[in-house]
Amino acid sequence: MEKVYREFVEHFNDLNEVRAEKGLPALPLPSKAAMRAEIRKLAPYHVDAGRRGVSFAKKKYAYIQGKHDPEWPLQLVEMDEWQVSLQTLLQGNPVWEGLGITAKKRLDEEVGRMQLSAAIDVRTKCILAMQLARTATTDLAIATLKMAMTDKSDIAKVAGCDHPWDMAGRIQMVRVDNGPAYVAGAFSTAAIDAGIAVDYAVAGAPYLRGSIERVFSSFHTGVISLFEGRTFTNVVEKGDYEAEARASLTIEELGRALVRWVVDVYHNTPHEGLGGQTPRNCWLSLRKKVGVPxxxxxxxxRACFGITVERDLRSEGIQLYCNKYQSPELQSVRREFRLRKKLRVRFDPDDLGYISVETPKGWLKVPCTVQEMHGIPLEVHVENRQCMLARYGEEAARSAPIVNKALADLRRLADESRARRGIASPVFTATNLAHLDAHFSDDRVRVDEAFDGDILGLDEPDDVGVAGDPEAAGETTTSLVRDTMPFLGDDDDDDDFEYVLED
Known part of the structure; x- marks a missing residue:
């Protein structure tokens, strides 16, 4: 106001000089108090628009009608991504680093900022999901949406929480922005398949997702600010603070810190938006009063959020990462239909016990031929395979005693995996699944009838004695072709016979 008044006085004096040249009397100069009074009469919207821009004023004075406020849990969930304002030591599981799943962008890159994908229930203000990753992708968004509908108490237990993280259920609507991770068809398809409506908020209007935007700010002040290596919004605030040099937390430690703060602190702190009630108490009271889907x-x-790949259907069924999946219903497809292309397969990376296969008859649920794979995550399967091959080698790993030990180790690794599970676990994408495909197809060995080779990754030939060499198979090839022929039907076409030999 002082600046405005000084400029006004200068303009007023120039005006009176012009009037004096014309012989007109001078106008009386209004006082500073009068100027202040006039300024205070201006509409706040116009003041903010003039000082900080129209865009700022629109966001500040935007409003949401009360009829849009949800009335029960999971009626409306907001999702978004946030670049964590903390430099983190980029250290991951060495197995996954070796496979390129969590490889650094540059060989000399040791620290960096993670992307946090999160979901919040607007009615109760409970955090339903969090996922940490190096980059924000559609796969990360889908994994977060899936996590929001599952019980996460095991993750809370690993993080040392005193309370469970049991907020979960079927979401009615998810509200997101127009970021590339959400506008991709894969995200909307997964949501719609699960019966979730997707509401895309207007671009440039973060106030339409106010709950998730505010909670990210709470993350920074409540937990991130406690650690060395935090970043700043501008160079003035940063000063001489070298965030990269002060980085102290690994990705896993950051994940545990976020979970501990959310479950034990945020969920049990009175929330202004709930009239002073805590998010956890609000969830529990509404769950008792109106229920949770x-x-x-x-x-x-698995059908909605599973990872989709393409595989051939053969006499032994579907092979996925050295595990075979077989069922009578699946084999009937081979007998009844002439398949000209690979079939779409969906699997849950958290449980390799079953897969879903899209066939001309529709989607079929197919079990793994190895019972021990039920409940085993892909992460554990890969680690077990790496350990066995490194310890025994491909040839030695075919013996029955080692196979039995592998199955026992697999179950132990699964228990250990659950004991260290966190929000920083690998999020599988098309790129790193391609790495896995290449990794699992590296080693091929001779067929051993005493051992199927599913667990250890011994990807044996499908219908011949020696991979890629039918003549070297001798009588084995002939017997396999003869045993397979009844499944080919009565068609006189030789294409099927050649297909068996080629495979």
Missing amino acids: LSPNEDAM
Whole structure:
């Protein structure tokens, strides 16, 4: 106001000089108090628009009608991504580093900022999901949406929480922005398949997702600010503070810190938006009063959020990362239909016990031929395979005693995996799944009838004695072709016979 008044006085004096040249009397100069009074009469919207821009004023004075406020849990969930304002030591599981799943962008890159994908229930203000990753992708968004509908108490237990993280259920609507991770068809398809409506907020209007935007700010002040290596919004605030040099937390430690703060601190702190009630108490009271929609079952979760790959259907079924999946219904497809291309397969990276296969008859649920794979995550399967091959080698790993030990180790690794599970676990994408495909197809060995080779990754030939060499198979090839022929039907076409030999 002082500046405005000085400029006004200068302009007023120039005006009176012009009037004096014309012989007109001078106008009386208004006082500073009068100027202040006039300024205070201006509309706040116009003041902010003039000082900080129209865009700022629109966001500040935007409003949401009360009829859009949800009335029960999971009626409306907001999702977004946030670049964590903390430099983190980029150290991951050495197995996954070796496979390129969590490889650094540059060989000399040791620290960096993580992307946090999160989901919040607007009615109760409970955080339903968090996922940490190097980059924000559609796969990360889908994994977060899936996590929001599952019980996360095991993650809370690993982080040392005193309370469970049991907020979960079927979401009615998810509100997101127009970022590339959400506008991709894969995200909307997964949501719609799960019966979730997707609401895309207007671009440039973060106030339409106010709950998730505010909670990211709370993350920074509540937990991130406690650690060395935090970043700043501008160079003035940063000063001489070297965030990269002060980085002290690994990705896993950051994940545990975020979970501990959310479950034990944020969920149990009175929330202004809930009239002073804590998010956890609000969830519990509404769950008792109006209920919470049940989460989809395992088969529905795999069908909606599973990773999709393409595989051939052969006499031994579907092979996925050295595991075979077989069922009578699946083999009937080979007998009844002439398949000209690979079939689409969906699997849950958290449980390799079953897969879903898209066939001309529709989607089929197919079990793994190895019972021990039920409940085993892909992460554990890969680690077990790496350990066995490194310890025994490909040839030695075919013996029955080692196979039995592998199955026992697999179950132990699964228990250990659950004991260290966190929000920084690998999020599988098309790129790193391609790495896995190449990795699992590296080693091929001779067929051993005493051992199927599913667990250890011994990817044996499908219908011949020696991979890629039918003549070297001798009588084995002939017997396999003869045993397979009844499944080919009565068609006189030789294409099927050649297909068996080629495979």
